[in-house]
Amino acid sequence: MTNDTILIVDDEIYNREILAANFEQDYKVLQAADGAQAIRLLQEHGDKLAVVLLDLNMPVKGGYEVLNFMKFMKYKTLIPVIIISASKDEQTEAKGLEEGADDFISKPFVGAIVRQRVKNAIELYAYKRSLKNMIAKETARFKELSQFIIDVQTMVMQARSGASRLSSMRIREYTRAVLEFVSEYSPDSYDLGPDMIEQIVLGSVLHDVGQIAVPPELLTRESMLSPEERAVLESHTVRGAQLLESLRGTESSEYIDTAVRICRHHHERWDGSGYPDHLVGDAIPLAAQVVGLADTYESLRQGTLTGRRFTHEEALDAIEIGEFGAFSPVLTESCKMMGDRFDEIYQEYRQ
C-alpha cells in the first residue's frame, strides 16, 4: 500500500490550483470543492491518501464535517489532516486542533512552509502506519505463540489428567468472547483495550499450568477427595503462579503479571467463596474473574465439576444463580446477554 496522493479540499478553485501546484511534482493530487465531494473521494481513495488539506468554510458540507467523518470512519488514525483556512484567529486554530486536525495553516500561505509542514505530517503518519503494521504482525505472532503454548501444555496435561486441547481452546475463546462483550457494552466497567484483551486471552491458556505440580490421580477423581487431598489439588493455583513467577526474567512483563493473576485467582469467587485467598468482589483481578467463568462453564459442560455433563442452559443457569460460587454482576449480566455464544464456541471446537 503506497500513500502517494494528496486530497485538497477547498471551495475556491484558486486555492485548490495553487496548492496543487505546490505538490504535483511529488504527489498525485485529488481535488474536492466541498465536504460532500471530499467524503466521496475519501471513500474511493482513502487507502492511497498521504494527507488531506482541508478548508473549513465550504458550502454543502464544511471542513469539520469532513473531519468528523474521518474520525468516525477511522480514516483519521492513518491519514493526517491539515486545516488551511482564511481564518487566523487563535480560537479557530485551537478548535481545529481540538477537533483532531494535525496542523493549522492560514491563507495566504507561504508555499515553502506549507510544503514542509505537509512533508512533516506525512512522514509522521508513514511512521505511525509502519508501527501499526509491525504491531499487527506481532499480534499475529502472539496468537501463533498462544497456540504453541496450548499445544505444548496440553500435551503434558493430557498425559497427566486427560484435559483436552480442545477444552483449552474453548476456554480461551469463551474468555475472548466475554472480554469483547464487556468492553463493547460496558466500557466504563473496566479498562479493557485490545492489547489487554489479547493479554488475558493468551494468559487464559496457562490458567491450570500449576496442575503440573499436582499428582495426576488427584486431578482425575476430584469428587472423592479428603480435605488434605483437596488442599493439594487447590494448590495448583498458587503453584501455577509461582511457576510463572520463577520464569520471569529481570524485566517486568505485563503479560506475565496477567498470567500470574489468572493462575492464582481463577478459582476466587465474587462472594468470597473461592480460593486460595478468598478474595471478594473486584479485589479479584478481572482477568481471573473472566477465566474463572470460562473455566466453570467448560467444567460444567464436560462434567468434570459434578460428574454429570450439564446442558448449555443448565450451565448458564448454574452460573447465573452462583451455584458454584458467584460471579460479578457485570459478568453475570453479560452472560445472560451473550451466553449463547458459549454454546456456539462449544460446538465449533469439538473436533
Place this chain on the structure above:
Amino acid sequence: MTDEIRQALSDGHIDVAGGLTRCMDNEQLYLRLLKMFAAEDHAGPLRAAIENGNLEAAERKMHSLKGTSGNLSIMELYNQAQKLDQMMKENIWPAEELDAFFEELELVQNAVRTAEMRGA
C-alpha cells in the same frame, strides 16, 4: 512576463513576485488564475447577499474573497477584505468601507483585463 503586463498588474495592487512564488513560479498558472478571478462576478453575489439581508452568505463570500485575494497576492484587496471580514464577524456593516472594497475590486478586475489585453 513582459514589463507592460507586470505594470498593469501592479496598477491593480497585485504583488506579482509574491503570487508567482506561491504558484511555484508557474507563470502560466498564476496568470490563468488571475484572469479567472477577473472574469468571475464577485461583486454581484456579495451585493445581493447584503441587500437581501442574507448576512451569513455575505460573510462567507467576504471570508472566501479574503483567502483567495491573499493567495493570489492581490494585496490591497486582501487588506480591505481582511478588515471587512473581521468587522462583519462582529456584526458591523460599514457602508463606506464596503463601497471602497467594491471600488478596489473593480480596479483589480480592470487591471487584470488590461494585462490580458497586453498579452497575458
